[in-house]
Amino acid sequence: MNPFLPFILFAFVASITPGPTNILVLTNSSRHGVLAVMPIVLGACAGAALIVLLVGMGLGDVLGRYRAVQTVMLWIGIAWLTYLAWQIFNSPATAIEPQGPALSARKTGPRLGMLGGASLQLVNPKTWMMALAVVSVFAGTDADRTARVIYLSLAFFLISIPCMSVWAWLGASAAKFCTSASSMQRFNQAMALLLLASTWLTLLV
Secondary structure, three states: OHHHHHHHHHHHHHHHOOOHHHHHHHHHHHHHOHHHHHHHHHHHHHHHHHHHHHHHHHHHHHHHHOHHHHHHHHHHHHHHHHHHHHHHHHOOOOOOOOOOOHHHHOOOOOOOOHHHHHHHHHOOHHHHHHHHHHHHHHOOOOOOHHHHHHHHHHHHHHHHHHHHHHHHHHHHHHHOOOOOHHHHHHHHHHHHHHHHHHHHHHHHO
């Protein structure tokens, strides 16, 4: 297990640090609650693990040879996440009452599911860069590479679930302070700007 300890630390840091998917999980949990956002969490974690698996099975080599493909994927992801940030920024705000009406209030706004969470990872530049780093650093080049890639993708899936669940809890907790439409509007706008910043900062990495 010793060779995997650095990977576990890497996976934890990559999953818990702010990124486009984490922020979207936080935003959705503030509107719909923790339980309702868990399919997004599971879908996003499965999507990230699948990308690690695909990159390790050869897609990473293809991306390494064709830099133009990487560039196209990067800009598609940035454009889509920028559009989502714009939607969140302009979404109608509804006050979330501490009791009773909270459930109905949280049904407002766009709602993602498990497939939506997985799709987010496909357009998330941070996820692709993370997968390329995982494979290049931890997969190795010996005969056990395939098995190691499978273990790495499974481990990343298991590690990322509690990390992303923390963001879901943070969103639901933040919503308790949004007891007016104006405060919810400011929260949405702040999350949209944070999503926009985390998306465009991938160009500097």
